[in-house]
Amino acid sequence: AQSVTQPDIHITVSEGASLELRCNYSYGATPYLFWYVQSPGQGLQLLLKYFSGDTLVQGIKGFEAEFKRSQSSFNLRKPSVHWSDAAEYFCAVVFSTTSGTYKYIFGTGTRLKVLA
Amino acid sequence: KAGVTQTPRYLIKTRGQQVTLSCSPISGHRSVSWYQQTPGQGLQFLFEYFSETQRNKGNFPGRFSGRQFSNSRSEMNVSTLELGDSALYLCASSLASRGTQYFGPGTRLLVL
Secondary structure, rough: OEEOOOOOOOEEEEEOOOEEEEOOOOOOOOOEEEEEEEEEOOEEEEEEEEEEOOOEOOHHHEEEEEEOOOHHHEEEEEEOOHHHEEEEEEEEEEEEOOOEEEEEEEEEEEEEEEOO | OOOOOOOOOOOOOOOOEEEEEEEEEEOOOEEEEEEEEEEEOEEEEEEEEEEEEEEEEEOOOOOEEEEEOOOEEEEEEEEEOOOOOOEEEEEEEEOOOOOEEEEEEOOEEEEE
């Protein structure tokens, strides 16, 4: 069955430090991949997406993610974290279903805390 | 373009009541999906509508239903509310089922 795993529930980093949030998926083909960010009490905002092509994708707010087919991973990175990056981050994957439709599956999220 | 809008933003109901939530997608988007978000369960997919037809459904009881109108606006209804239905309900729209989903701010439902 298709699944999305974000192994880290909580991550704490110091402001200015680098960040990597992990996302792994289980699927036989290459899915569409997304990272979203959610601030408290708000909806989800798209950070970046991968459909095909260059496996390193750039997003908003200085984030990037790399698709690694061999590892079924799509990790999110940022070279220098800002205090305003504190939020919850969700990896999402779109799979095709047996009935020919598509379904989004979200990871359980990683809550990022940034220390001043 | 205006983003996805959801009304109401906050709602308080009591057990046994029913509730209807509304979602207006981005203009031109024909796919609308609904999610329930709770601290314990994360984001759970409820259903997706595309051109007034339900295309996908998550694992929720029949008390949860939805519909989509010809202008792509969507509503979801929860009947016989239970305490466990307290959650943030998020709506997302996209051009196509496989495309990028854009989320509304959500409706926070509290069931007492």
